[in-house]
Structure formats: C-alpha cells, structure tokens
Amino acid sequence: MNDYDHKKIEGKWQKEWEKQELYKVEDKDKDNFYTLVEFPYSSGNLHIGHWYTFAVPDIYARYMRMTGKNVLYPIGFDSFGLPAENAAIKRNLNPKKWTDENIEYMRGQLKSIGASFDWSRELKTSDPDYYKWTQYIFTKMFEKGLAYKSEAAVNWCPSCMTVLANEQVVNGLCERCDTEVEKKKQEQWMLKITDYTEDLLSGLDDLDWPEEIKESQRNWIGKSRGMLLKFKVGDGEVSVFTTRPDTICGVTYIVLAPEHPLIDKLDINNRKEVEDYIGKSLKKTELERQTDQKEKTGVKLEGVFARNPITNEEVPVYVADYVLAAYGTGAVMAVPAHDDRDFDFANKFGLPIKEVVIPNRVDKKNPPVPGKKSVERQNVHVVVKNPKDGKYLLLKWKEYDWTTFPMGGVEEGESLIEAAKREVLEETGYKNLINGKVLGGQVRAEYFAAHKDENRVSFTNLVTFDLENEEQDEVDEEESSKHEVCWVDGKDLTLEKMTHAEMDVWISRLDKESGAYTGDGVLVNSDARLPIFGKEHENEEFRKTITGIVQRKDGKILCVKWKEFGWTSLPIGGIDKGELPEEAAPREVLEETGYKTKVVRRIGGPVEMHFYAENKKVWRNRLDQAVLLELIDDKQEDISKEETERHECMWLNPEEAINNMTHPENRLCLERLVRSDDSYTEGADEIKGYNFNGIPNTKVEIPGEKKTTYRLRDWSVGRQRYWGTPIPVVYDPEGNPHPIPEENLPWTLPEDVDFKPTGEPPLAKSKELKERTEKIFGEGWRPEVETMDTFLDSSWYFLRYIDPRNKKEISSKDIQKNWMPVDQYFGGSEHTTMHLLFARFFQRVLYDLGMVTEQEPFKKRLNRGLIMGPDGSKMSKSKGNVVDPDEVVERVGADTVRMYLAFIGPYAEVGSYPWDMGGIVGIRRFLERVNSIKITESSDAIKSLLQKTIKKVTDDFILFKFNTAISSLMIFLNSVQKEGIGKDEYLVFLRLLAPFAPHLLEELWKKSGMKESIHLSKWPKYDESMVVEEGVKVMVQIDGKVRGSILVDKDISDNELEKIVTSDEKLSGWISKDYEVKKVVKNRLISLINKSA
RNA sequence: GCCGGAGUGGCGGAAUUGGUAUACGCGCACGACUCAAAAUCGUGUCUCGCAAGGGAUGUGGGUUCAAGUCCCACCUCCGGCACCA
DSSP states (O other), rough: OOOOOOOHHHHHHHHHHHTTTOOOOOOSSEEEEEEEOOOBOOOOOOHHHHHHHHHHHHHHHHHHTTTTTTOOOOOEBBSSSHHHHHHHOOOOOOOOHHHHHHHHHHHHHHTTTTOOOOOOGEETTTSSSHHHHHHHHHHHHHHHTEEEEEEEEEEEEEEEEOHHHGGGGTTTTTTTTBBBOOOEEEEEEOOGGGGOOOOOOOHHHHBBBOOOOHHHHHHTTTTTEEEEEEEEEETEEEEEESSSSGGGGGEEEEEETTOOOOHHHHHOHHHHHHHHHHHHHHHHOOHHHHHGGGSSEEEEEEEEEEEOOTTTEEEEEOTTSSSSSTSTSSSSEEEEEGHHHHHHHHHTTTTTOOOEEEEEEEEEEESOOTOOOOOEEEEEEEEEETTTEEEEEEEEEEESSSEEEEEEOOTTTHHHHHHHHHHHHHOOOOOOOOEEEEEEEEEEEEEGGGTTTEEEEEEEEEEEEOOOOOOOOOOOOOHHHHHHEEEEEEGGOOOOOOTTTTTTHHHHHHHHHOOOOOOOOOSSSSOOOEEESSSOOOOOOEEEEEEEEEETTTTOOEEETTTTTOEOOOOOOETTOOOOOHHHHHHHHHHHOOOEEEEEEEEEEEEEEEEEEEETEEEEEEEEEEEEEHHHHHHHHEOOOHHHHHEEEEEEOOOHHHHHHHSSHHHHHHHHHHHHHEEEEEEHHHHHHHHHTOOOSSSSOOOOOEEEESSOOOOEEEEEESSSSSOOOEEEOOOOOOOOOOOGGGOOOOOOOSSSOOSSOOOOOHHHHHHHHHHHOOOOOOOOOEOOOOOHHSHHHHHTTSSSSSSSSSHHHHHOOOOOOOEEEEEEEETTTTTTHHHHHHHHHHHHHTTOOOSSSBSBBBOOOOOOOOSSSOGGGGGGOOOOOOHHHHHHHHHHHHHHHHHHSSTTTTOOOEEOTTTTTHHHHHHHHHTTBBBBOOHHHHHHHHHHHHHHHHHHHTTOOHHHHHHHHHHHHHHHHHOOOOHHHHHHHHHHTTTSHHHHHHHHHHHHHSSSOOOGSOOOOOHHHHHSSOOOOOOEEETEEEEEEEEEEETTOHHHHHHHHHHHHHTTTOOSEEEEEEEEEEEEEEEEEEEOO
C-alpha cells in the first residue's frame, strides 16, 4: 500500500506557491536567463501535446533556476485569429467572449502542470494594451515604406472569404478549411520583408541554432545567383534571369509569364489566341496550376522574335504559365538541351534542342600521359543487347586490363549508327543489329590510348542496338588477337567493371532514356572566348602558367603577400614543357610556399592576360590555368631563402581573399571557386567569368549584369476578417492612406459588427468605426477595414513579456538589456519558416528604428518533437484520438505526466511519439518508490554513485536529454533500494529530482524538515575527484576479438600490461600458453594471438 | 525532383574521442506473497546453439587491431519545398 496521494500533494503546493509568489521574477541586471516557449493559441482546451510543449521546458527552467539563474519563464495567449471567429460564428457567440472564456479555462489547465510561469506577466494579443503596440509598430513600418499597398495576385480562400499568406496555402488548399485557393488580383497590404533578405540570411551564420533549422530558413529564402540578360524583342527588350549564362548559345526560344507587361506592347499576329490563353491561365487556381504541372501549355506569339545577343539568331517567343511572374523577371531564356522544363516544352511544341554543354571526363584508369601527342577523335560506344537473354556484348582486351563496349572512330561521311554497326561487325562479327538509337549527346573525355601510344580527346556518342539473331561473320585475325568477345548481365555494367571514363554518364542514360543534360561540362557549339585581361602588344613573351588555389580544411585560402611590390596574390608559377597544369601546380606551390598539396580539380578554363613585366622590362602574354589544391599536411617545409625574402604566406577566408587580391585574374578564379555550385562548368566559365567581373574584353559582349534573386516574397498581411488587430490606417478624401498617430492608438476593434463573412470585410459594416474616423480626422475620411495576419501579433510578443505593463513603449531598452536576446526558445518545427522568420524580420526592423537593443531575438532555438495520438497518427478532433490531459493528470498526477513526457525521448530531436498510456506506469512506479524511500545509512558505493549521477544529470540537462537523466536517476534509486541511503545523500537526490516532479519533491523536502522551498535550493555539485576514473581503460583483444577491458595506470609499460592481462582471472581463460603479443596501442589496446590455435 | 532528418529487440529508446551493442522504462514469461486477483517484490527476456561458440544496429562495399559511430553507393520512412529558370 503506498501513500502517494498526488491530488492532495499537487493541490496543496500549487496553492502554496501561488500564495508565496514563488515564481515572480524580479528585473535584475545579472544572472538572467530568459526561457521562452511559443505561446498557445486560445483554441479552447489543451491536449497532451501542449503538456509536452510547456511542461518539459519547465523542467529546464527549474533546473536553470536552481543553478542560480534569475529565470524568466513567461506565458500568454495568441488570441486573435480565424479559429476564434469561425467558432464564434458557428455557435453564434461573440469572438471576444469565446476567446476570454477559453483563456480562463486554459489558464486553469496550465496551472495544473505545476509550471513555474510568472503569471504576473501574462499577456494576450487581443488585449488593446497589447495590440496598441502591434499597431504602433505597423505605423512605423508604414512611415519607413516597409508597409505598403500594392496590386498583387493574392491567395483567396472562397470559403473563409479572406486572403491567405503564401504560408497558409498548403498544396493549393486553404490551410484551415482545405478549400481550393484561388488567385485574385487585389490591393493588398504588404510588408517588405524582401528588404531584409540579405540580413536575414547572413544573420543566420552567427546564430547558435541547430543547423537544420538554419538550413531550412536559407532554403525558404532561396537565394540564387545568376545574371540578367537582355534580348531584343520587336522594338522592345526583354530581360531574363538565368543561373546558367553559359548556356546562352543554346537558347532556342523565349518564354514570358502570362502576366508579363511586355505582351500588351508587342505587335502580335494572333493576339486573340494569346489573350484567351492568358485569361485561362490567370483564372487557374493554385491547385490546377500544380496538377497541370506535367502537361506544359503555352501559345506562340506569332510574328514576334527575340534576338540572341551572342549568336544573333532570331528565336520565337512564347507565353506559357510554367514561367512564374513573381520570380526573376517573369521571363526566361529557354535552353531545352539543359533544362528539364524547357526540354518538356520544346518536345511538346516541336522546338529545336541545341546542345551546348557536354559532360567532360578525365579517365582515371588511363589518364593522359604527359609528353605524348594528343589526338582529337569522334567516337561511338556501342551497346548491343540480346533480347533473348537480356545480355550485353562486351570486349575483354587481351593486352590490357580493359573491359569495353565495342567502340571505334566515326569516319568521314558516316552516320553514328553506320559507324556503330561497322565497328560491331569488325570487332565481333555480329551483323544483324536492329533498333539502332543514339542515346543523348556527346561526351568529351581525355585519356591515354595505350594501344596507339597517344593521348586522346574524344567526343563520344552512345549508340544502342538489339541483336536480331546470332548470325556472325568471321572476325579478322588482327581484331580477334586484340580482344575476346563476351556477353554479360546488365548488372555487370558498372563503374568498377567497365573501363570507359564516360561510364557514369552511360549508366544514367541507359537507365532513363535521354533528357536534358543539366550537369557540368565543357562548352560546345558556343562561340565562347577566353576572358582576356589587358591588351595585346607587339613582341610579347609567351608563357603558360598556373595559379594555385590552396584550400585548407577550414576553408581558408593560401595567399602570398609580395614584400617588394605590396601585392597580394595567389601562388603563381610556370608550366614546364610537356607538363600538365595538374603537375605544375603542386610543384610550384611547394617551391614557392613550402606547402605539400594534392590536386582537387581545375577551376575554370584558361585565362589570357597581357601586361608589362616591370622587373624584366618586357611585355608578357600569359595563358593561365587555375588549379584547386588541398593541403596534405599543415606543416610548411623549408623553402629557399630567396623565396622567403620575396614574400610571406597568409591564410584568408575566400571572401576576404577576393577583396584583397591585387590582380583581377586572381579575383576571377577565386570567384569561380566560391560560386562553384552545380552550375560550375569548365569551358562555360569563359562567358560567366567574364561577365561576373565586368572585365573589359574586346571579343565578347553580353548585354547583362550580375543579379541575385530570392524565392522569398513580400509578406501579404491584410485579412478581410473581424477578429484581428485593426490595421491602423485611415484614408483621406482623395484615398491616400495615412497612419493613425500614436495618441489615437490603440485603434480599437469596433464591437458593433456583424462578423459573419459575406466577402465584404466585417469592419466595413461598423458605424462606430466610420464615425470615429470622421470625428478624429474629418469629413470624408474613411477607415481601413482590414485586420492583420496574426503572425504580426506573435512577431514581437517576447519583447512585451519582459516589460508587460509599459505605457510608453513596446518595452524599455534598459530592461531589454537585462533579458534580450531570449536565451532559449522552445517551439515546434512548423514555425521554422514562418513565425521564426517573421520575428527575426520584426526584430531587425525594430532595431533599425532604434526600439530594441538586439538584432536577433533568439540566441538559441530548439525544435521539439510531436506527441501523436495512441494510434500513431496526428491528434485531431475529427480522428477522435485526442488525449485529454486533465483526465490523465487526474489519474496519475501532474508530476508523473511531466516526467513521463521528459522520459519519452530526447527533447531536442524532432521525432514523433505515440502517446502510450502503458509506458507511463513506469514513471508512476518510480515516483511511488521515491515516495517510500526509508532513510538508513549510505554505503561508499552509494556515495560514489550519487556523484556520478549528479554529473550525468547535470550533463544531460545541458543537452536537453531528459530521458537519459531520468534513466540515471532510476539506476540510482534501484541501487538505493538494495543498499540503503543516508540523510545527506537523500537530500541531494531529492534536489536532483525537483525539476522533474516539483510537487512530490516539495512534499518530501518539507517532510525532511526543510524550511525553504526545494525550488529555491541550489543544484547539487559533484566532486570531480570522485567522478574521474583513475587510470585508463585498455581494451584487450584476443585472436582479433575484444574479450574485455582492464583499468590500468596511465602509460604503463607494455611488459607490465602483458603481465596484468595474462594473470587476469577472466581474461586468462582465453589465452593459451603459447601466445604472442601482436600489437599494443598505448593506453588503448593490447592485442594477443594464440599461436597454437 | 530538390533540401533536411531518421533507420538499433515486441515497443519508447541507450551507447564518451571509433573501444565488450541493446542502459533505463514498457511489455512479456516464470517465481514469491495471496483462498484468489490486483498491487508489490524477485528472476529472466536480441538471435541460432545442449554447450563451447557463432550471428545481428536498413542493404552492399570500404577504411581500421576495432565501425551503430568514419568514407562510398543504394533502399525505406518522416518533415519541408516544389515549373524558382
């Protein structure tokens, strides 16, 4: 029979704590710790997931408080918004009343958790004292031009009769009611979050947040660097955004978004057809646009052509809704050969596909041999499949360890298919091949052809056939002496087994027929030129050189500072005759700087430059190839005195290095390195590099500029609904908007409103609002009738908690200095790209307005997991799997619920946990056992274990691993029940448990005769000397298997170690008389083998 | 398709710098107490094997004396984005 009466204990202490105002927080100027949890939406009642949200962070808050911090753990309610309004409409209630009643109920629920909230700071966003400041911030944004009205296509939910933010549209459906969302053009209040994209992006770098959260914000912002290129169209011009300017010669048509303004101005022969199309596509709902994705649609603008600025070709212009008006310029240059979407469109409309980038491979098995002559070849590789058994025809070379497809050169005047057939016949004798097909375009490769003793640069096509029958001609003796013909399974066509350098490309093409090639490669069919620095001059001295880009593990770049000239450059050196840049680079870098390096890859293509060499008094023409190298080891070897005197080495971040380079060609190759995203294209960089740098070049001119675009759009914030913060704007008789002055704030939400949705904003029906506006501003003035998206309410609430009753400002900057930024912010992953981004945006705006002290609001962030229903799916009323916490608390007590939720898994991981009522009894039993501990005396073993337990629990708190902390407390209790425990150790144990089960522990603490609350006591410290294990653990391996470990003194000699091991009771059983010590790793391992075995 | 995260017993999950995988809890089985049950306490519980021993951390390779942990390729699940040029 146990006497753990949780109801009595919990009720008693909750009342007592409230009476004592135990968790009321003072504003001090030191040791402050701000723990924040996303405040709940006032939806009515809390489910068990809310306990997970609030109770587990409370455990952390209590721990922090015991370590001596002045902890603020506030609570409030996000109380404006659609659900309140919808529920109110359904039940014919006033939303305010509904909300307030909900809050009243939820407050009681939240108190039953036993959380250490400071209730004196409670706030709710629908309170005029609160939304006054939301409005104030809005007016300030308006004044700065950050809040503006604009005609924009908005997401309109016909059922909720309101505009939705992009974030509230899920798969084309309204997030709340699953109705198909329509696109509608409308005057909209927008917040200019795009003014802050760069700040929001770069601010992430220094935040101590989990990388995955930062990464998804980065993705959401969606930065991409590219170029704006101009195409002449008719009399006008169209600007397109592209991340692949290198493919410009492959443009075969231009596409405009249906909304593109240029369409109106063009002289189009089929205007009616075009306008019909535009009308249709604009009316499409978001969902239709998405489901139509696979089928591309569009209409050609008859009589309109665009001129390719490089090739001067005229290409047709289309309007198609696969191009988005809101991204880039709303127009794209279509390169079907290298873009999947353009490829689909071109196929459907029969447009030409021009390949300008082909993959390039350097054969690693047979690399080019320096000094050998180099030959260019047109090749075919032939895949012959025997449909009967699915096998493929291969050649095994006799003299070399090669396995290849039948292959050979394409002869003058011969088609690829003809060449392929001829080669198969010559090499294998098979003569009846059908279904010949060329798979994809060419692939360039560099390799050494040992059988011809020459280096080759090949351009190879892949040709496939089926074998019609097995008839074979005699194979020439010369051929059959070279290789053996064999048939293999499809699964043997792997990178490892095949010799072709192109094999990876072949594999992917054989897998999925051909499509657009979107990867890297070399430029072909393009009139690409080198970037050229300086002007040609007579009597130039010509040199081939390399530039070495040496990158260290930490990303820094090796730079060279020249003492005599004051230059900063990268290591540069000459290429000796017959040498490859890959060979010259490490050699030159070693000579110049003393660092040993190995080649990673070339960066970009060659760069030509002309300059006057001051020291040698000659004009030089250099052809330079940049090579990326990585450091083999950090040590610098000695270099010649001459070199040391000329320059010194330093390591700079890539960005820094770019800024410091004296020479433009150095900057160019570093830039190429930095932006080597997947659009890095070796030959193509000629064009890219040129334009990204604005380097004067007489040969190529692309009209265009560097441009960065973002996926992030401005934030649409107006809502045509009632229950929200009124937008604090009035219009003068001319219709111009004016912010409401501070003295008239809060601009209260009118109450004489029928808020049932009709499509007209409810506030428009308020007589009071209209009269109020005219009374204050004058005849003919009218109020704004929209309310704000609730995400504005929650974008700054953390600033209000710290100074909740301030009448003069959102919160005092002095108080902000004490508390901001929030030390630890707990929340759900669903807010990663919404609330969290908006709050950061607000904070930065407020910072620029001088209203806050910090640029970033949240120092640390943790995304918690999700508690699922008992059936393993997300809890929802419609599924009927919502777990009511009140019932559970009634049965087992708040302490048990809190602790169980902490035990369920690591809190810092975004997992999902089905609520399992079975598992909770383990915690209940544990607390019952804690409740019935009898005090006796402590053994040494218990004392020592307690020290280890303190350390474990303390360490786990720092990592939010409450589950393993509890596990170690359980281990301790198990041991106590065997060994007994004395009073001192008992009291320490109680304190370790206090954050988890605050009520029970307060009870036991007071029962032990303590006067002051356990929650004001200090967190136990452990004795370092009792925790650290003496000596080192050495693993013992016998016959290659780990058979145990022994604890020995540090740095013990091998002989002694051997003696200890062989005389060890457990280990000696494994060791025969005739053994040998095979290996000893100091302080780590001893490995023995039994010889006789 | 792209970007994240994760795959370990019947279940939730443990596992320092790579060092005896499966801690802790649930469940289950057996035992004690009981007329009986519940509760409680005790013992056992990855798998094959009588045992000695062997095999297991999604799959396949690799590095290493040693891999759940590091590297490469792939599969599955979850979350986010998605015609973003």
